[in-house]
Amino acid sequence: MRYFIALLAVLAVFCPSLALAERIAVREGVLRQTPSPFGAIKKKLLYDTEVTVGKKQEGWLFITAPESGWLHGSAVSEGKESLRMAPGKASRAGAVAEKEVALAGKGFDRNVEAAYRKEHTRLRYDLMDQVEKITVPEAEVKKFAEANGTGRAR
Amino acid sequence: MSIRTLFAGALLVAVTGCVEAQEFGKQVGANLLAATGVVTHEQASSLIDASVKISDAVQELTPEQEHYIGRTVGATLLQGYPLHEDPQATRYLNLLGQTLVKVSGASETFSGYHFVALDTNEINAFAAPGGFIFVTRGMLRLCKSEEMVAAVLAHEIAHVELKHGLQAIKTSRLTSATALLAVEGAKSAGSPEFRQLTALFGESIQDAVTTLVDKGYSRATELEADQTAVKILERSGYEAAPLLALLESMERTSQEQGGFAFLKTHPAPADRLTELRAASPEMPVPAPSPEWRRKRFAAALGNV
Numbered sequence: 076m077r078y079f080i081a082l083l084a085v086l087a088v089f090c091p092s093l094a095l096a097e098r099i100a101v102r103e104g105v106l107r108q109t110p111s112p113f114g115a116i117k118k119k120l121l122y123d124t125e126v127t128v129g130k131k132q133e134g135w136l137f138i139t140a141p142e143s144g145w146l147h148g149s150a151v152s153e154g155k156e157s158l159r160m161a162p163g164k165a166s167r168a169g170a171v172a173e174k175e176v177a178l179a180g181k182g183f184d185r186n187v188e189a190a191y192r193k194e195h196t197r198l199r200y201d202l203m204d205q206v207e208k209i210t211v212p213e214a215e216v217k218k219f220a221e222a223n224g225t226g227r228a229r
Numbered sequence: 230m231s232i233r234t235l236f237a238g239a240l241l242v243a244v245t246g247c248v249e250a251q252e253f254g255k256q257v258g259a260n261l262l263a264a265t266g267v268v269t270h271e272q273a274s275s276l277i278d279a280s281v282k283i284s285d286a287v288q289e290l291t292p293e294q295e296h297y298i299g300r301t302v303g304a305t306l307l308q309g310y311p312l313h314e315d316p317q318a319t320r321y322l323n324l325l326g327q328t329l330v331k332v333s334g335a336s337e338t339f340s341g342y343h344f345v346a347l348d349t350n351e352i353n354a355f356a357a358p359g360g361f362i363f364v365t366r367g368m369l370r371l372c373k374s375e376e377m378v379a380a381v382l383a384h385e386i387a388h389v390e391l392k393h394g395l396q397a398i399k400t401s402r403l404t405s406a407t408a409l410l411a412v413e414g415a416k417s418a419g420s421p422e423f424r425q426l427t428a429l430f431g432e433s434i435q436d437a438v439t440t441l442v443d444k445g446y447s448r449a450t451e452l453e454a455d456q457t458a459v460k461i462l463e464r465s466g467y468e469a470a471p472l473l474a475l476l477e478s479m480e481r482t483s484q485e486q487g488g489f490a491f492l493k494t495h496p497a498p499a500d501r502l503t504e505l506r507a508a509s510p511e512m513p514v515p516a517p518s519p520e521w522r523r524k525r526f527a528a529a530l531g532n533v
Contacts, residue, residue, distance in 0.1 A: 183294040188301060202307045203303045216324055
């Protein structure tokens with residue numbers, strides 16, 4: 076019995092139903108009024124902004140801070156960066172947290188790309204820069220989707 | 230197996246499976262695990278650390294890292310394929326693609342999804358990690374309707390959502406990269422550790438490109454992408470049946486032309502058709518494309 080109680084206690088500490096501090100993992104996380112692909116945009120949250128996650132609903136997360144609203148789950152680094160801690164905080168487990176910080180902000184990043192690029196000058200990063208600039212306004216996507224019978228904002 | 234061992238196992242799963250665990254939680258977990266008497270506190274910490282490391286290295290690449298892997302995979306791919314510079318076709322592909330992305334399970338990637346046509350008669354399509362999607366003019370010509378283009382894009386979006394490109398990277402490279410990142414020097418450009426990290430990046434790119442261009446994904450992986458594509462198509466208001474029509478068209482073309490590049494990296498369309506039909510027995514016969522949709526398809530891709 077005592078094992079069972081202890082297990083429940085651990086689950087209560089660790090499991091995701093509780094409000095948790097997470098971070099925006101994409102360049103711009105789109106905060107919407109409703110959990111819907113074309114829900115009205117409240118704000119765009121920049122990469123690495125800390126958010127407090129409350130409830131979850133079909134792939135969407137309701138956040139309560141820095142402002143309330145809905146984010147798609149794929150915009151938030153659930154778990155990965157929650158192990159972040161102040162760099163330099165010493166502990167044995169701190170080494171792992173240090174790795175997590177590194178993975179979150181360092182790892183295979185633009186510095187690594189730049190170094191790789193120097194050694195591989197024939198790769199077409201120039202075209203990839205061009206590809207990355209291709210965007211279409213959300214209002215036009217919504218119009219396109221609505222013609223299919225989808226995309227009406229709730 | 231004693232109840233203590235079972236409990237220790239359950240505790241380890243609970244602690245490492247709930248990835249939201251904070252540093253505090255890890256310490257509590259280690260203490261509780263050690264309290265079972267099955268392992269020492271030191272061993273408990275090691276077990277938790279090891280589980281976190283493996284999980285992160287293999288499956289938990291951040292969207293930012295996925296993006297930089299995808300950019301370099303794309304830059305490698307574009308050495309061999311020029312872009313098809315047609316603003317109208319590009320805009321159409323991106324409107325259609327974003328419509329599908331919106332209802333996918335990974336609608337937000339680090340820099341969003343980008344769809345481009347490649348100027349080649351080859352019949353093929355590629356998805357680089359992070360949401361860079363390339364479709365050849367040959368493939369677009371094979372598509373006789375918007376629904377068929379949607380089926381191609383949905384299949385490629387599914388590869389991104391399911392992280393198939395990242396899964397092509399050998400696990401050892403990612404675990405080595407993770408281990409390196411624990412070393413302070415790995416963050417300083419020019420250090421031996423940073424050079425090793427860059428080398429691991431290059432090897433990871435090579436793994437992903439080799440799978441995309443030469444080896445192809447396994448049959449099971451392609452079927453998984455087909456099944457996810459069906460869900461994306463249905464959610465977005467398109468019928469999924471045109472995916473079958475597309476596969477039939479590819480099968481006919483492969484018989485007429487004696488095979489094409491796509492077949493080098495994909496299972497035979499006939500096999501995919503059989504498996505998809507078995508997995509989705511209720512899929513109806515495709516309905517004709519509505520007039521307004523035929524018009525916008527013809528206006529954008531009529532001359533591709």
